[in-house]
Amino acid sequence: MELTFGVIGLLFLFADIRTFASTFQQTFFGAPTTQQALMATAVFLTSFLGLIVAWRLGPRRALGASAAVFVAATFLLTASRNNWTDLALSVVALAGGFWWLAFFHTSRTPDGLSPLARAFPLALAADLALRATFRTEAVVDLPWAVAIGIVVVGSLVFAAAGLIVIGVPRQWMTPGPRGLVGLLVIPCLILVAETGATNGAQAAIAAGLGLGPEPVRATQIGSLVLGLGIAAGALVLMRYPARGLAAAIAVAAGAALLWLHLPYASLAGGTILAGGVAAASVALLGAPLRAATSPRAVVAVLSFGWLLFVGTAFGFYAFWANLPAVLAATALVVLGAAAAPTAMRLGPLIAIATAVVAIGGPLAAFIATPVTAEPEPARVTFRLMTYNIHQGYDAGQIPSLDVLADTIARESPDVICLQEVVRGWMIDDQQDALSFLAERLNMRYAFLPNIGDLYGNAILSRFPMDDVRRVHYALEPGIKHQPRGVLIAKTGEVTIACTHLDELSDGTFVRQEQVRTIIRAAGDTTPLIVAGDLNATPGDIEVRLLGEFGLDDLGAAAGDTTTGEEPPKRIDYIWGRGVVGAQAHTLAVEDAKKASDHRALIVNITRQK
Structure with missing residues (x-):
């Protein structure tokens, strides 16, 4: 006993x-x-x-x-x-x-x-x-x-x-x-x-x-x-x-x-x-x-x-x-x-x-563990989602992996850009959010660790993925700025850049340099999509830089993406060139709060010929 x-x-x-x-x-x-x-x-x-x-x-x-x-x-x-x-x-x-x-x-x-x-x-x-x-x-x-x-x-x-x-x-x-x-x-x-x-x-x-x-x-x-x-x-x-x-x-x-x-x-x-x-x-x-x-x-x-x-x-x-x-x-x-x-x-x-x-x-x-399905052939039109999953916690800070998986599955995205992905930290209940979601959604993934080995961004896709690059942003002095980066991969015959920019309210200069790093890494690639949580509103300089780079704001019609801000803000984006976006939308606030502190942004993408 x-x-x-x-x-x-x-x-x-x-x-x-x-x-x-x-x-x-x-x-x-x-x-x-x-x-x-x-x-x-x-x-x-x-x-x-x-x-x-x-x-x-x-x-x-x-x-x-x-x-x-x-x-x-x-x-x-x-x-x-x-x-x-x-x-x-x-x-x-x-x-x-x-x-x-x-x-x-x-x-x-x-x-x-x-x-x-x-x-x-x-x-x-x-x-x-x-x-x-x-x-x-x-x-x-x-x-x-x-x-x-x-x-x-x-x-x-x-x-x-x-x-x-x-x-x-x-x-x-x-x-x-x-x-x-x-x-x-x-x-x-x-x-x-x-x-x-x-x-x-x-x-x-x-x-x-x-x-x-x-x-x-x-x-x-x-x-x-x-x-x-x-x-x-x-x-x-x-x-x-x-x-x-x-x-x-x-x-x-x-x-x-x-x-x-x-x-x-x-x-x-x-x-x-x-x-x-x-x-x-x-x-x-x-x-x-x-x-x-x-x-x-x-x-x-x-x-x-x-x-x-x-x-x-x-x-x-x-x-x-x-x-x-x-x-x-x-x-x-x-x-x-x-x-x-x-x-x-x-x-x-x-x-x-x-x-x-x-x-x-x-x-x-x-x-x-079920065998992940073989990648599907690329299609001219596919559905893209970008989602800050808040480390697998809902807006009330309660673990929500099951709700997240169901929420994503209902939208049936073909490609998903995830931010705040944890993979086994004690301070996040040791949960591997990426492995859990990839298994439930039957999708392959690429991962960019930004903080240590177990926290960062990920791209999940039903299509073949190749040309993966992991670009880390310049480290800022002190500890108040998190290490961050951009994950770039080609999938569905489109180059996708998934990122999460600095979150501090006074970090605009940091975010501007992070966007410039994306621009340098992407170069003249087309078709190209930049998606993620930019922690900035549409009028901020760091967001406007993407427009000046020749990208179109494909998710503008969806509106605000936060759940706990008063007033709500739009800080999650899908930008692209060489593609057309349609039917941009987010989740209803009350439904979104049960899964994360952000609303997923979903856009139907069509490659231009």
Whole structure:
């Protein structure tokens, strides 16, 4: 029962971390970086309140109370579909999860063994399998009835296991100094998993897959490769005890190969990293425990570990996929694992179960992925859509991948230009919006990563795609301007340029230079279409530059494209030359709000002879 209690609790904790990160990002995007950092840090400081809970309640009641708060908040978070409510509940769920993790490790039976060391690899495998099964959609973001059903079952099993666990005498126990060092870096281990070791899209793109033009399956391949790594790590631990130094070497070598972005070699790096993370979790959590008078050391060390987590995670995501922040977290894990004492083996049943889950889930998802239809012959007339999908969230900041897919499908576009495409960030619930939409729409895609490897623009098409170019705009000084670019591809015998210009209200000069970059890249190409979110209104200089370049405003008749502006604005465009546009239109505002914070712009395009 302790293993079940640990695995489900860790799965809830992983999910709550993502939900908090995504709701926090969606709610406070655009706020001063320092203010965001202070607010996020304040949330993770709630871990220290576990000292008061433990002092007041003792080993059994502290574990039971923290588990109750944890599971209740997680269930309510799943049931909620309101951004502010989600944010508040995720804070409560995280606090309860922090306390539960510390107390479950330190509130022990007299045998002094922590089940977390055995539960962690299985939880990593189950988390990877769940995300592969649901096409990277988080369980809490699935259709309401499905999400509630899954979480109700998980909560009931968690509660039943918890009642059995706290039904036996328990006492406070603590590891020695080397074991405490291991606990300190456990939160960083979670970040290393989120950004690489269990992130299928990252492993695939680092190896050169998932950029296109190609059909769907890159993320599924990445997840399968990572599952093989976790399985290998678990099976090795069935035969040999967890040695921290070996795990540290695997994590360091795997991370280096992954982040070097080497064709195919980075896939191998992901495998090694995943196996190293699985082994490191056992080494870091498997140190012997001895009797203690209080859980102060464990709670305090884990709390400082959560501050390291929020610092490195914030340093990565707030500073536009700042790789040194993840490498810093990786280095802490390597140092912690190298210092860890030799720990236990995994029992055969646990090791085999971990391997089966780690491989079985991604393999089943890979096999079940439908084969993308062969490209259709180019037609003289086709339907083009440009759509800022708001990272897969609706206007109320609630995940909306299913609604997005249905919304796009109803318009039956032949070519789609997408902006704000996320492919596996923790701050976006780890969802791969491009893979999800391409599979649902049965279309091939090309992708331009602008921020790190997992955020950018994409073109989906029913026609053959070639001559793909990825042009990055000049980086602006400071961090307030996002890295951006233009994705150019020839499809349907028309060259399409998909872009998303700088969003700052005082960024007109930046946007003008970005448009000039498009003009230089396009040259005298014809027929040509430039489509995307220009973050500027029709009278602005940056928009007029496209007209001066000889392009026609094909979507002018559609009108405004925003959903939350008062008054509404027109900032999404389709410009072209050598083509004629007809029947330009957008979505009704109320329908559009259910899918994104923009309205899709759709135009029927006819090539001129």
